[in-house]
Amino acid sequence: MENYPLLWRRTRPAKKAAGRPPKLSVDEVVAAAIRIADTDGLAAASMARVAGALGTATMTLYTYVPSRADLIALMVDDVLLARRLEFGDGWRERVALFSARTREMYAAHPWLTEVSLVRPPLGPGTMAEREFLIATMTAAGVPVGQINRAALTVTAYVYAFAREAGEDARLSRDSGQSTESWWHERGDFWEDWFDVEAYPAMTALWNAGGFEDQAAHDYGLALILDGIERSVGKDSGIERPVEKDVRIERSVE
CATH class of the missing domain: 1.10.10.60 (Homeodomain-like)
Structure with a gap:
């Protein structure tokens, strides 16, 4: 309790x-x-x-x-509270802020990866996050019945990548070796053990330079936000409000 x-x-x-x-x-x-x-x-x-x-x-x-x-x-x-999630700008920019500061939080505090937030402490930090995301989805014009779903979808995605950043920092601290160095040490795997015929899709993508761009986080988050934006007003009978009319002036301290 x-x-x-x-x-x-x-x-x-x-x-x-x-x-x-x-x-x-x-x-x-x-x-x-x-x-x-x-x-x-x-x-x-x-x-x-x-x-x-x-x-x-x-x-x-x-x-x-x-x-x-x-x-x-x-x-x-x-x-959680130290992220200082300020209200302002457009709703997509708010989500980007939430994502960036959550990743920074895990990188700065790698021990968070050892704690489950499935049952979070019901304190100001947790409440500030929920208020921020629900208000952000409201500002986006998401229908009432879908606001919490949209907020939870964003939360799950952002935390998945943020925990990865925390795990990277924790493993680097505990082992004294960076992840980049860890992969470099395994360079011979691709020459001696990787079977190009057994993994043709991966091989084709490698040859096409498809592994060079690693911005998966931004790509996936943009897809989620695009989907939320397209769903606004769809079959809901609710017109999307003009965001400048949604005024939320207080900041989360």
Whole structure:
């Protein structure tokens, strides 16, 4: 069960307790855990390691964050919120912003690949993402019954590529070898083991230079957005609104 008072601590701060003020804050604890996980992986961000980094006892740390599960949820929600998904520009540009910042998030925090977001922490970071995407699909003129479907489709696609970027960063950190170097070491595979007759489609594409352009992410995202755009108003009886009339002025902090 989520610890809502901790997840929503910035919007609904707890009443100050009597006595001496605490030496640390929950924000400091979470930030320290994120720094450790960024450098050494999620497993390294134990309560003992975080406490040591903050110069306090492990048991003292539990007075700020009751469990490691709570700590991980707070870490995840904080990095989700740190993307700062601003409202503005056209709806396609908003999706591009969401995609770029989500990939940057995974590259900066590779430990996210070790966390499932199928059941995300219900904090400000998760809510900011859902609000951003639902508002974006609304601005695109997607019919009400299809808004959440469109938002979830974009989310699934973006996160698939973003996790790949995170896995690349994590593997590079753990092995000390870049993915480019890893592939270079296997150059002899294509000469000694790859059978051009068994894989004619791949061979033909290689000979035609079809593997040189690796911009698969942009290509696929454009197809999804084109499909959403074409579906707007189709068999729905709903006219597509002019986007400049859709005004969303607040930003997600």
